[in-house]
Amino acid sequence: MNALLLENQVCFAVHAASRALDGFYRRELAELGLTYPQYLVMLVLWEREPVTVKELGVALRLDSGTLSPLLKRLEAAGHVRRERSASDERSVVVRLTEGGAALRESALRVPEHVLEATGLRMSELADLHRTLGRMTQSLTEAT
Template sequence: MTNEEPTGEETAREGSLLLDDQLCFALYAAQRAVTAAYRPLLDELGLTYPQYLVLLVLWERGRITVKELAGALRLDYGTVSPLLKRLESAGVVRRERAAHDERSVLVACTGRGEELRERAARVPGVLRTATGLGGAEVARLREELRQLALRAESVAERSR
């Protein structure tokens, strides 16, 4: 994201209530389209998109607390808990109380969860190819979206 001066067209649209002028709608539509593009690949793995995100964190970090997992995914405990319950029922993850703190629950992949990692390794490349985005474009877009998320989180925190 740059701090360039807006063009005349952009300035005229600032107060627009047209759907297509809304940043939130563009993000919403893009998120739905990307998630839909993932669906057939994740169906082959027997995973939903949110379950895939849980596994990405566990594959990266190993055994962590549910609180850490929720923080990494920017979700609340009440949203993460049902995801973990379904993944545990499928034999993909296991949960256990931490020995050092009974209030804390640790979550980790099972052997089946680690096997899924090998099969899932092709997913990012297939999606990048399908979208036609190059590595530099993906990196730029990802960074712009991270910056947008940080700014939006800052606004949300100030309004609390």
């Protein structure tokens, strides 16, 4: 095996798959009026709101400089509201609006459409998810 062939590079396989997935999500999420990063924020909020900006950053592996404009656009769209924490003025809490909570129902179809589009069985997708999680953890620890 030639270690320097592009087709043999794991990084390129992950990159190509990521680009294909991004394109698919872009189309799916356009119907919801969300970008992919906004969708990720909404997923966290649908799971466990209210959350602080710091908690969102940890969950999504994003810094506040990236999160702030995302949250500003989600707030302008009427999906979230930001407010200072009553217990800690330095902390900003993010909550869903009624519209943001209602958007969850429309988003329920997205994972199903992704599964169909991948051509994988649910068990294969679960295996891939576990493998990528292990790889991410190992690479994070290595850097």
